[in-house]
Each structure stands twice: as C-alpha cells, then as structure tokens.
Amino acid sequence: MSDPWQECLDLCVEVTKKAGEMIREALQKDIAVMQKSSPVDLVTETDQRVEQLIISSIKEKFPAHSFIGEESVAAGAASVLTDDPTWIIDPIDGTTNFVHRFPFVSVSIGFTVKKEIEFGVVYSCIEDKMYTARKGKGAFCNGAPIKVSGQEDISRSLVLTEMNFDKDPARFRTMLANVESILTIPVHGIRSPGSAAVNMCLVACGSADAYYHMGIHCWDMAGGAAVVTEAGGVIMDISGGPFDLMSRRLIVASSRAVAERIAKQVADQSPEASAQR
Ligand code: LIP
Numbered sequence: 001m002s003d004p005w006q007e008c009l010d011l012c013v014e015v016t017k018k019a020g021e022m023i024r025e026a027l028q029k030d031i032a033v034m035q036k037s038s039p040v041d042l043v044t045e046t047d048q049r050v051e052q053l054i055i056s057s058i059k060e061k062f063p064a065h066s067f068i069g070e071e072s073v074a075a076g077a078a079s080v081l082t083d084d085p086t087w088i089i090d091p092i093d094g095t096t097n098f099v100h101r102f103p104f105v106s107v108s109i110g111f112t113v114k115k116e117i118e119f120g121v122v123y124s125c126i127e128d129k130m131y132t133a134r135k136g137k138g139a140f141c142n143g144a145p146i147k148v149s150g151q152e153d154i155s156r157s158l159v160l161t162e163m164n165f166d167k168d169p170a171r172f173r174t175m176l177a178n179v180e181s182i183l184t185i186p187v188h189g190i191r192s193p194g195s196a197a198v199n200m201c202l203v204a205c206g207s208a209d210a211y212y213h214m215g216i217h218c219w220d221m222a223g224g225a226a227v228v229t230e231a232g233g234v235i236m237d238i239s240g241g242p243f244d245l246m247s248r249r250l251i252v253a254s255s256r257a258v259a260e261r262i263a264k265q266v267a268d269q270s271p272e273a274s275a276q277r
Contacts, residue, residue, distance in 0.1 A: 015109075019125075046098070051069045069087075069089040088109065119134045150255060158190075203228050234254075
C-alpha cells in the first residue's frame with residue numbers, strides 16, 4: 001500500500017529547505033530583536049516571516065490540514081492538538097542562537113495524525129544538515145541513515161540540556177539543582193547547544209547520549225521526537241512515564257537504562273509542575 005503521508009513529507013522537506021535559505025540570508029543582514037514573555041524570550045521578524053512562508057506553502061496544497069506554529073500561538077492562535085492532520089512548526093528553533101549567530105539554528109516541523117507523530121523534519125540550516133524521519137522507516141541526515149549510540153551506562157554519557165533564566169525562583173533553583181544532580185553522578189559532561197530540535201538530532205546520530213528539558217513546547221519537540229525515535233532512541237516523560245507532546249517536558253536517550261536514570265535523578269521544573277504545587 002502506498003504511504004498516504006509521503007507527499008506531505010516531500011513537501012515538508014522542500015519547504016524546510018526554502019525556510020533555511022531565508023534564515024541564512026537573514027543572517028547576512030542586521031537582526032532586529034523583539035521580546036516576547038521575558039527579556040530572554042526573543043523573537044525576530046525572520047521567525048515570523050519564515051512561519052508565514054511555511055504555513056502558506058503547505059496550506060496551498062493541504063488547505064484542510066491544521067497548524068500549530070510557535071509565532072501564530074504567540075499572536076493568539078490556540079495550541080491544541082486534535083485528531084486532524086496537524087503540522088507543528090518551529091520556524092526558528094534556537095532564536096537566541098540566531099540572534100547571536102551561534103551556529104545551531106534549525107527549522108523544525110513535526111506532522112501528527114490522530115495525535116501520533118507520523119514524520120519529522122529538522123533542518124539545522126547553518127550546518128546544512130537535513131534530518132528526516134518517517135514513522136517505521138528510520139531516520140536520516142542528508143539522506144544517510146543515522147542511529148543512536150546505544151550507550152547504556154549513564155556514567156559514560158554526554159548529556160544535553162538547556163539552562164535558561166526563569167523568573168520563578170523555585171523553578172530556577174530546581175533547574176540548577178538538576179544540573180548538579182546529573183553532573184555529580186558523574187557523567188562525561190553536560191552540553192547546551194541551544195536548539196531543542198538539534199539536541200534531539202545530536203542524540204539521534206550518536207553525538208550525545210541523552211537530552212532532558214522542561215518548559216519547552218510541542219513545536220520545539222515534534223520534529224526532533226520523530227528523528228530520535230526512528231534512530232532507535234528512547235523518549236519518555238520526565239516522570240519516567242510515556243512521552244506526551246503537549247506536556248512541555250521530555251527525556252530522550254540512547255537507551256532505556258540511561259533515560260530511566262535521568263528520570264530518577266531530576267525533579268520536574270516545568271511550568272505545569274509548579275502550577276500544580
Ligand atoms: C528554544 C529551544 C531552546 C530553549 C529555549 C527555547 P525557540 O526554542 O530550542 O532549547 O533553551 O528556551 O525554547 O524559542 O528558539 O524556538
């Protein structure tokens with residue numbers, strides 16, 4: 001039987017390439033920076049233009065599909081995942097990196113049907129690395145198959161996470177305590193590339209062994225989640241339970257043993273957890 005979503009995946013790769021070109025061109029010019037929810041939550045005109053390009057190109061071919069886009073949500077659109085075929089879009093994942101010309105900047109798109117991720121595309125556009133994954137068909141970087149390291153021992157692992165300012169003091173302290181808790185296992189080290197989607201792809205191709213993050217959104221996670229899962233990685237909730245795309249937190253790892261160890265080691269610092277306290 002032919003793949004009902006292959007046409008969508010092909011279009012996704014094509015549009016993502018164009019988006020990447022737009023980002024690279026924008027890097028040659030002055031970048032005007034605006035703030036969103038806080039002084040460290042940044043957005044640029046390029047984020048908005050790239051999202052418009054992606055959504056309008058897809059709508060032309062698939063007008064009945066749904067969209068969740070980072071900048072559309074910032075402008076007031078709902079961020080609700082339904083059973084519809086849905087494109088989950090981060091036009092620039094790593095906006096702070098983009099602003100500083102720090103070279104991990106990606107376009108990330110995940111596509112869901114009945115709330116299940118069918119495929120993901122992450123284009124790390126400064127490195128010119130196009131990661132693609134179709135459910136059940138493996139993960140690729142620039143067309144070559146990729147797989148996770150398979151590392152089972154946390155003490156031999158390189159772990160990725162992101163450290164951001166948080167105006168909630170308790171959450172900020174939990175974030176720092178989590179870093180200390182992981183470092184003192186000890187692990188080989190912690191790195192922070194600055195783009196959630198790139199972080200997942202780094203685990204997917206075996207350059208890092210695990211990644212955990214709390215407080216991010218479905219558009220930061222959808223594309224990379226497909227890539228790392230199809231590369232043989234494990235994805236789970238911070239609690240050790242099943243991954244939920246709308247939960248704003250995740251652990252991905254090269255093996256279940258490493259993922260579960262991280263789940264045991266860290267406390268939940270996501271906004272959802274503090275809202276429940
Ligand atoms: C970013 C993530 C990054 C995280 C930032 C932000 P954006 O996404 O990719 O890892 O540290 O807080 O969520 O906002 O650049 O799409």
